[in-house]
Amino acid sequence: MKLIVENLLCQRGGVPVLEGVSFTLGPGEALVLRGPNGSGKTTLLRTIAGLQPAAGGRIELAEDAVAYGAHADGLKATLSVAENLAFWAAIYGTDDVDTALDTYALRGLAGRPAQNLSAGQKRRLGLARLLVTGRPIWVLDEPTVSLDADSVAMFGRAVGAHLAGGGSALIATHIDLGLDARVLDVSEFAATGKMAADGFDEAFA
Amino acid sequence: MIALLVRDLKLAMRAGGGFGLGLAFFLVVTVLVPFGVGPDSGILGAIAPGILWIGALLACLLSLDRIFQLDYEDGSLDLLATAPIPMESVVLVKALAHWLTSGLPLVLAAPVLGVLLNLPAGGYLWIVVSLLIGTPALSVIGTFGAAITVGLRRGGLLLSLLVLPLYVPVLIFGTEAARRGAEGLANTTPLLMLAGISAGVLALLPFAAAAAIRVNLR
Numbered sequence: 177m178k179l180i181v182e183n184l185l186c187q188r189g190g191v192p193v194l195e196g197v198s199f200t201l202g203p204g205e206a207l208v209l210r211g212p213n214g215s216g217k218t219t220l221l222r223t224i225a226g227l228q229p230a231a232g233g234r235i236e237l238a239e240d241a242v243a244y245g246a247h248a249d250g251l252k253a254t255l256s257v258a259e260n261l262a263f264w265a266a267i268y269g270t271d272d273v274d275t276a277l278d279t280y281a282l283r284g285l286a287g288r289p290a291q292n293l294s295a296g297q298k299r300r301l302g303l304a305r306l307l308v309t310g311r312p313i314w315v316l317d318e319p320t321v322s323l324d325a326d327s328v329a330m331f332g333r334a335v336g337a338h339l340a341g342g343g344s345a346l347i348a349t350h351i352d353l354g355l356d357a358r359v360l361d362v363s364e365f366a367a368t369g370k371m372a373a374d375g376f377d378e379a380f381a
Numbered sequence: 382m383i384a385l386l387v388r389d390l391k392l393a394m395r396a397g398g399g400f401g402l403g404l405a406f407f408l409v410v411t412v413l414v415p416f417g418v419g420p421d422s423g424i425l426g427a428i429a430p431g432i433l434w435i436g437a438l439l440a441c442l443l444s445l446d447r448i449f450q451l452d453y454e455d456g457s458l459d460l461l462a463t464a465p466i467p468m469e470s471v472v473l474v475k476a477l478a479h480w481l482t483s484g485l486p487l488v489l490a491a492p493v494l495g496v497l498l499n500l501p502a503g504g505y506l507w508i509v510v511s512l513l514i515g516t517p518a519l520s521v522i523g524t525f526g527a528a529i530t531v532g533l534r535r536g537g538l539l540l541s542l543l544v545l546p547l548y549v550p551v552l553i554f555g556t557e558a559a560r561r562g563a564e565g566l567a568n569t570t571p572l573l574m575l576a577g578i579s580a581g582v583l584a585l586l587p588f589a590a591a592a593a594i595r596v597n598l599r
């Protein structure tokens with residue numbers, strides 16, 4: 177299950193943000209996206225996840241291969257931890273909620289409503305959702321926000337296991353996950369049109 | 382899809398889910414009208430079908446902005462958009478969940494509240510039938526409006542203004558069917574028109590709503 181991105185042009189709000197983005201991501205590989213805030217990491221990830229159309233270039237990947245993890249975890253406050261996971265498992269047609277609970281040490285919290293979780297616990301539940309999707313390519317936007325060191329290690333191990341199982345991961349993050357991953361600096365691909373637009377904003381700020 | 386329906390129904394029933402809001406509003410409207418209009422049973426009976434329909438319509442309107450807004454805010458809508466079920470099905474399930482939690486209770490409450498409005502004896506069957514045929518259209522049109530305004534802060538005002546003109550034909554044919562039925566006149570034509578509107582919006586608007594959501598998520 178290979179992801180091939182060629183000469184991709186990404187737009188945000190009609191303004192080109194990134195251009196000429198090219199990389200390939202094969203099974204068992206991880207790619208870490210870096211770049212300062214506002215450099216277009218989220219835009220690139222959303223484009224690859226299919227949430228916004230590419231303005232140019234090519235994204236080649238199998239249909240229904242991507243599991244997208246955003247800033248927001250998509251949790252329902254009044255549903256319990258297990259119910260939240262079971263819902264996404266049913267949506268993706270899988271049923272292995274237990275492995276996901278164990279991987280992120282959520283077993284003891286399974287019956288608790290999501291609204292009573294701490295920010296880090298919510299994040300862990302959001303990441304556990306990736307496991308129940310059963311999809312090979314994880315596209316993750318800042319997955320370690322509000323996680324403590326132990327949880328980050330937990331997440332690193334989960335990604336490692338996913339890669340070992342033939343999956344792949346595209347992760348925008350600023351911290352070291354302890355993975356053997358290539359790094360792609362997004363700011364190399366900043367679109368010339370974006371520079372002009374930024375200048376425009378400043379001129380009228 | 383069934384999982385989504387079950388989740389939405391569960392969320393509606395649990396604390397803060399908003400179930401019963403529309404029903405309470407419907408009750409308030411129909412209880413207040415006799416006080417405002419006066420106790421003349423002739424006038425009340427004549428306007429009863431219209432009041433019940435307007436009350437049901439406004440009660441439906443009340444819960445529309447929750448259909449997608451909560452899913453948008455907590456990120457679920459992004460995740461549903463990348464999930465293996467088509468957005469058209471998501472819209473349809475959302476509309477069905479809205480109808481089950483808002484529309485259907487109104488249909489069931491209408492004959493009870495009809496008593497308060499001195500609805501003529503022949504009218505009970507027809508108010509239920511007309512609401513049963515018409516409220517699905519209210520839910521589907523409302524879901525479409527909610528899809529257009531998803532992501533807008535305080536989009537409720539815009540949503541009401543967008544949806545209201547689309548509700549007018551439903552109201553016209555709905556009250557006409559109920560009123561004619563109550564007076565013992567033939568009401569097949571308005572009922573068929575109402576059913577036509579419901580079937581039409583059910584067939585077309587999920588596609589429009591799904592397209593609107595995809596644009597709004599960009």
